[in-house]
Amino acid sequence: xxRSLIPVVAWLFASAVATGADLPxxxxxxxxxxxxxxxxIHLGEPVPLRVTVSLPAGYQAxxxxxxxxxDELALRPGAVPQGSARxxxxxTQVFSFELIPLQLGEVxxxxxxxxxxQEEGAAGESVSGSLTLMVLATIEDxxxxxxxxxxxxxxxxxxxxxxxxxxxxxxxxxxxxxxxxWRRRRSLPAAAVVPRDVDPFGGLEPAVWALxxxxxxxxxxxxxxxxxxxxxxxxxxxxxxxxxxxxQVPTLERTTHELLHDTVKHMGQLPGSRSRLRDLLTACDMVxxxxxxxxxxxxxxxxxxxRLFVEDTRPxxxxxxxxxxx
Numbered sequence: 001x002x003r004s005l006i007p008v009v010a011w012l013f014a015s016a017v018a019t020g021a022d023l024p025x026x027x028x029x030x031x032x033x034x035x036x037x038x039x040x041i042h043l044g045e046p047v048p049l050r051v052t053v054s055l056p057a058g059y060q061a062x063x064x065x066x067x068x069x070x071d072e073l074a075l076r077p078g079a080v081p082q083g084s085a086r087x088x089x090x091x092t093q094v095f096s097f098e099l100i101p102l103q104l105g106e107v108x109x110x111x112x113x114x115x116x117x118q119e120e121g122a123a124g125e126s127v128s129g130s131l132t133l134m135v136l137a138t139i140e141d142x143x144x145x146x147x148x149x150x151x152x153x154x155x156x157x158x159x160x161x162x163x164x165x166x167x168x169x170x171x172x173x174x175x176x177x178x179x180x181x182w183r184r185r186r187s188l189p190a191a192a193v194v195p196r197d198v199d200p201f202g203g204l205e206p207a208v209w210a211l212x213x214x215x216x217x218x219x220x221x222x223x224x225x226x227x228x229x230x231x232x233x234x235x236x237x238x239x240x241x242x243x244x245x246x247x248q249v250p251t252l253e254r255t256t257h258e259l260l261h262d263t264v265k266h267m268g269q270l271p272g273s274r275s276r277l278r279d280l281l282t283a284c285d286m287v288x289x290x291x292x293x294x295x296x297x298x299x300x301x302x303x304x305x306x307r308l309f310v311e312d313t314r315p316x317x318x319x320x321x322x323x324x325x326x
Contacts, residue, residue: 024061024116025054026128028109031096041133046098048078051112051128057089058119060294063282064095064112067127072103077257083290093290101135108132119295206245207314213238214307223299229287231299236284239306243277246313256281267313276309 031048041047051064066075078096085091101107111128201209217238223231243259244251247266251259260278267273283302286292294302 022056023124024056024059024114024126026064026112026114026126027052027054028112028128028131030131030133041101042136043101043104046076046100047133049097049099049131051095051097053093053095053114053126054086055090055093055116056086059090059116060119060292060298061093061114061116061126062279063286064097064114064128067110067113070110072101072107073109074100074102076100081286081290083292093292099131099133101133104135104137106132107135200241201245205314206242207310209245210238210242210310211307214303214310218303223296228293228299229291232284232287232302235303235306236281236288239280239284239309242310246315256285273309273313276305280306280309 028049028051031050053061053064055061063081076098078098081096082094083091084094099109109131111130113125113127115123115125117123204212214235217231217234222234240251240259243249243263247263249259249262249266251262254262256278259281260274263277264274267277280302283294287294
């Protein structure tokens with residue numbers, strides 16, 4: 001190689017390294033558990049994981065998702081994500097998960113992927129490394145686990161028959177219980193009819209109410225007048241109230257994981273709705289709890305995506321049956 005080309009090659013190598021260092025990075029590690037081997041876990045016992053996402057200045061990222069679905073492992077989110085500023089700009093986000101092994105032997109977790117987007121419009125995806133674990137049975141040798149001093153079952157004497165005074169006492173207890181039940185039942189007020197004005201939807205169909213509430217948010221420009229956090233808090237509340245009325249499940253006091261668990265059985269006939277709901281709720285949680293500050297355009301797109309979700313999951317009238325009847 002000519003000496004004149006050496007500086008050029010060195011400059012190209014340094015540029016490539018600097019460019020890779022400026023991209024978002026994802027790292028996954030197993031949180032230490034006292035008394036456990038570094039790579040060994042037991043079947044069915046949750047393994048705490050920490051996922052660290054390092055975002056340079058000018059980047060925004062979605063929450064981590066597994067690279068692939070694995071039948072031998074179950075993954076569930078842990079505590080609320082944490083965020084902190086990085087020296088020189090950008091931020092570091094820390095997520096926690098619990099990995100539950102469902103199969104014995106050596107199991108490799110595929111890792112996490114994090115889609116990201118740059119303010120200039122560039123987009124990409126960062127992927128963490130995999131994690132290999134050795135899954136052991138809780139009791140490897142049941143015969144060895146037998147204690148030498150365990151004795152046989154104790155035989156307790158049982159009276160052949162209840163004495164007459166025992167029968168009388170039992171009758172008195174039953175009679176007193178029935179009397180108390182009858183008296184309490186008479187004292188209970190009649191079931192009260194819930195007045196119409198406490199209906200959270202004002203007598204409207206939940207989907208109609210939700211679409212009107214989203215239109216009001218857009219018309220009042222909540223994002224510009226009240227800020228990013230208030231916008232996402234109100235958007236999440238509208239979405240949760242709609243889900244509660246649409247699928248008849250409690251939603252306002254549930255975590256995102258609990259809400260997805262309660263509503264998934266109602267979404268079996270709605271392809272893709274569960275993943276879209278998870279993305280909507282997670283995006284709101286990232287602003288409410290991790291204090292992520294998305295771009296205004298992304299927040300307005302989130303409102304539009306919520307509107308499409310409501311329209312796609314609202315009850316459909318049997319159009320075919322009406323057409324045949326006419």
